[in-house]
Amino acid sequence: MTVNFFLVVAAAFLVSWMIGANSVSAAFAPVVGTKAGGVLRGALFAGIFGLIGAIVQGGNVAGTVGSGLIRGVELTTVTASIILLTAAALIIFGVFSHVPIPIAFTVVGGVLGAGLGLGYPLNMSNVQVIAATWIAIPFVSIFLGYAFSMALRFFLDKEDSETTLDTLVFVIGAFCAYTAGANLVGLAVGPLVHNIDLSLKILLFLGGATILLGAWIGGPRIVNAVSKDYSELGARRSACALAVATVIAQIATIMGIPVSFNEVIIASIIGSGLIVGVGGIQFKKIAKTVLSWIGSFFASMGITWIATIVFV
Template identity: 50%
Template sequence: MQELLYVSALAASVFMGISIGASTVASAFGPVNSARSANVLRAAFLAGFFAFIGALTQGAKVTETVGSGIIGGEIATVQAALILFIAALLVIVSVLGDYPMPTAFTVIGAVIGSGIAFGNPLRYQGIFKVIGYWILIPFLAVGLSFAIAKLLRRYVSKENSERKIKILLLVTGCYVAYSAGASAVGLAVGPLTGLIPSTGALLLMGGLSILMGAWLYSPRIIRAISFDYSNIGPRRSVAALGTAAILAQIGIFFGIPISFNEAVIASVIGSGLVEGKSNADTGKISRTVLAWTGAFFLSMALTAGAGFLILGL
């Protein structure tokens, strides 16, 4: 039975990595495809490759946070499988419904819910650090993307620098994919730290899973996302994605996974303010914030409920 649970936990981790590769990493190359800086298949290849490199080189801190910074004690095998299956299921459902659900919110919520059910002590300092940064991200993203968009508007001519903008957008997309892999790999493998003591092995497994998801499933999502970015132009796309990558790197430094959906949406709003206004639909933003907050508590509740059910059997 223990062997079956172990295999199930590994399968759930791979499933989560594939989900991340298909959704989170793909967002880096939507605007690249929109600006015709790379075709869809090449974009998917580059996204997966750079995400894999990011996972291997910078994924350790976030993995440590997810594995031991949110709840104390050892995460049991059945507990790890439960965390990853529920979080990945919520993400996959959102992808199939073309509604982006923040992976970071669902995984952290599931980790907390599992701790409540399985009796692991909650590390409130770590929880507040993560949630505090999530709350700061929209404000940081609006300000930073506004500043970057202002600089690009001033120094990069839209009419005379089309090739330069395309190259800059491609480089930014690669950097975002790298940062996404580094930030998100811990969400896929962090719960397994008690099962697999080697961080290097965990990061390799998570990185390969993300690579697989990006290569197999991200082309469809890249095509869909490219239409969203086609309306804001390549310079605003550079500002939005560059901001998301910078915020991800700050989070990685402190071991905090971020939601790229949250960072990019706020960055698009900030870059739009350069033109004196933003096309943001405040009603839609409010509904999105409520949905994401609901996703956090839903994953927590589902994992806690399933955990109590398993322990009661």
């Protein structure tokens, strides 16, 4: 086994760890925010459901990332290492600079940049579908967030709904963590599909197990921080935000499209808040977040483009 092999495996596990610690654990945070579970237990449950999702449905997105974006080429260990390490570096930069960097945007941008650096044509039909999905998600999430909030307000009265809402948030949070694992594990293991002598199921299991460890060990801090934000939103808006994220991400997973859970959840929170008006919406913060998403995508594409030309 070569140094390149160990490097690409380490890079894939690093990205999987980050998925568990940041994205999957955050999906379960509303459960803690509504006092339906403790922080450590919530992080562990998030990892378990994420592992199950990775094993059961992770192959769709892994196929897209591994071979659906570039025509006529299979990613080598060196190229896969460049893609995953670039994504990990950008995410780490985002953590320390308090800028949200979506894993989906960085990995997909990295794969496209690598394809351009190698001189191969991109699979524009798939790229266009992914781009259209990312652009449509905020608008669909806002609409569904508003619609779900109206439905909950209509069917559940304030006096008798606390227990029902807590149970609903737990169930939706579990399914959201499951869907996060199913959608995001492919970003970590997809670049490895054609250059490691392991079956896809084994790669998905290893990626899911690393997501579990990331959520359990690295997730409590994220769960504790995010749960405070959700506790301020209340159980109704938390349930709506997670329900919208789950529905959209599950459809995207079936189609093999990687998505950013931050994008879906933030937009659905905005939609659910429109019931009480637009006064609480922080437009400057939203604009900064959107710019960071766009910037991370093109930064990842540019870095991998140059690195592939130099090192491959």
